[in-house]
Amino acid sequence: MTGETHTSSEYITHHLQNLTFGRLADGTWTVAHTAEQAKEMGFWSLNLDSLGVSIALGVFFLFLFRRVAKRATAGVPGGLQNFVEWVVEFIDGAVRGSFSGRNALVAPLALTIFFWVFLMNFMDLISIDYGPKAAELSGLHFFKLVPSTDPNITFGMALSVFALVLYYSIKIKGVGGFLGELTMQPFQAKSIPMKLLFLPINLFLETVNLISKPISLSLRLFGNMYAGEMIFILIAVMYGASLLLGSFAGLLQVGWAIFHILIITLQAFIFMTLTIVYLDMAHQEHH
Amino acid sequence: MNLTATMIGQSIAFFLFVAFCMKFIWPPLMQALEERKRTIADGLAAAERGKREQEIGEKKALETIKKAKQDAAEVIALAEKRASEIADEAKLHAKAEAERIVTAARAEIDQEVNRAKEQLRAAVSALAVSGASRILEKEVDAKAHAQLLDSVMKQL
Numbered sequence: 262m263t264g265e266t267h268t269s270s271e272y273i274t275h276h277l278q279n280l281t282f283g284r285l286a287d288g289t290w291t292v293a294h295t296a297e298q299a300k301e302m303g304f305w306s307l308n309l310d311s312l313g314v315s316i317a318l319g320v321f322f323l324f325l326f327r328r329v330a331k332r333a334t335a336g337v338p339g340g341l342q343n344f345v346e347w348v349v350e351f352i353d354g355a356v357r358g359s360f361s362g363r364n365a366l367v368a369p370l371a372l373t374i375f376f377w378v379f380l381m382n383f384m385d386l387i388s389i390d391y392g393p394k395a396a397e398l399s400g401l402h403f404f405k406l407v408p409s410t411d412p413n414i415t416f417g418m419a420l421s422v423f424a425l426v427l428y429y430s431i432k433i434k435g436v437g438g439f440l441g442e443l444t445m446q447p448f449q450a451k452s453i454p455m456k457l458l459f460l461p462i463n464l465f466l467e468t469v470n471l472i473s474k475p476i477s478l479s480l481r482l483f484g485n486m487y488a489g490e491m492i493f494i495l496i497a498v499m500y501g502a503s504l505l506l507g508s509f510a511g512l513l514q515v516g517w518a519i520f521h522i523l524i525i526t527l528q529a530f531i532f533m534t535l536t537i538v539y540l541d542m543a544h545q546e547h548h
Numbered sequence: 549m550n551l552t553a554t555m556i557g558q559s560i561a562f563f564l565f566v567a568f569c570m571k572f573i574w575p576p577l578m579q580a581l582e583e584r585k586r587t588i589a590d591g592l593a594a595a596e597r598g599k600r601e602q603e604i605g606e607k608k609a610l611e612t613i614k615k616a617k618q619d620a621a622e623v624i625a626l627a628e629k630r631a632s633e634i635a636d637e638a639k640l641h642a643k644a645e646a647e648r649i650v651t652a653a654r655a656e657i658d659q660e661v662n663r664a665k666e667q668l669r670a671a672v673s674a675l676a677v678s679g680a681s682r683i684l685e686k687e688v689d690a691k692a693h694a695q696l697l698d699s700v701m702k703q704l
Contacts, residue, residue: 308554319565330576335583349577369570413551417558
């Protein structure tokens with residue numbers, strides 16, 4: 262909880278600041294001690310907390326599933342294998358339902374996205390003070406525990422998906438086909454002059470359409486998780502207000518946490534499904 | 549919220565994780581699932597086959613029983629026929645034997661009668677000779693009268 266010297270706004274901004282590693286204006290590489298320093302570091306800096314937690318969760322996911330995969334038997338499955346098989350079959354069903362092409366990448370990609378994003382979102386259910394407090398005890402100034410509340414993380418994933426979409430669009434349809442898709446629709450014409458007339462309009466619309474995919478994908482996840490985190494922080498601020506407000510905040514926190522279980526799963530599922538759908542669109546030939 | 553190189557780091561991690569998942573996690577899990585599906589399908593097929601085989605076996609068993617019953621009835625009929633045949637044969641045989649015995653007995657009796665007659669004749673002739681000699685008080689020459697005696701004996 263906030264110390265005596267902290268105000269509510271200080272508490273909130275403290276909780277929303279990443280642990281950033283980068284180069285200061287004077288040329289030294291270091292961990293930022295203040296929000297201003299972090300801002301000063303510019304693009305070439307790393308959010309150690311987001312990246313660390315995200316990679317740790319990813320490795321945990323891979324380790325867990327690899328353990329099961331290594332000793333997976335066709336016989337009677339044990340408890341963990343049962344769970345893993347349930348997840349895998351769920352993902353497999355989702356991919357079969359939305360992806361019509363043939364690509365061995367899509368199902369493992371969907372599994373990784375779903376479980377990884379779910380685990381990152383799940384960090385939201387850990388009490389918001391644990392991360393910063395643990396960091397404080399180990400001498401760090403900031404620590405954001407939930408990687409998916411960091412736009413860098415969601416953009417990183419969405420842009421990776423976008424890169425795959427571009428790659429498969431060009432691989433399946435060829436450069437010409439891909440460019441044709443960008444310029445020949447939605448307005449279509451038979452004669453060449455009309456085609457040329459529609460070309461800039463089509464290009465504009467399709468480019469917006471294309472660019473909106475990674476942006477909406479990343480901002481949806483980021484927005485939902487950031488808002489959820491924000492509400493947890495605001496509830497936590499209420500604890501310090503008074504006994505009555507504090508106990509009410511307790512109730513709110515439980516309610517919001519329960520509701521959040523739904524949100525974190527749903528967001529992971531949406532991220533996965535949209536990835537599958539985008540890749541499916543990349544695999545489909547238009548005329 | 550400023551965008552930084554964290555994005556790139558996350559992208560690299562993302563591709564590495566997906567590649568790992570694609571190489572080492574998804575295939576063995578899918579393989580295990582497929583294998584189990586196949587095992588279950590095979591088991592069901594085997595059960596179906598077993599059921600069909602059992603039905604065929606039952607039918608066969610019923611047929612065998614029916615045939616065995618038929619065979620047994622035939623054998624019994626045959627045996628009865630044979631038994632009556634044997635009984636008839638024995639009857640015939642016994643009758644023949646009896647006739648044979650009776651005939652033999654009759655022949656013996658005839659023989660005995662003849663012998664007795666023979667003896668009787670000899671005795672009567674001897675008696676006649678001794679009686680006549682007594683009456684004549686003189687020795688009758690048996691040799692001289694043998695011819696006569698023989699003719700007497702034949703008349704008896």
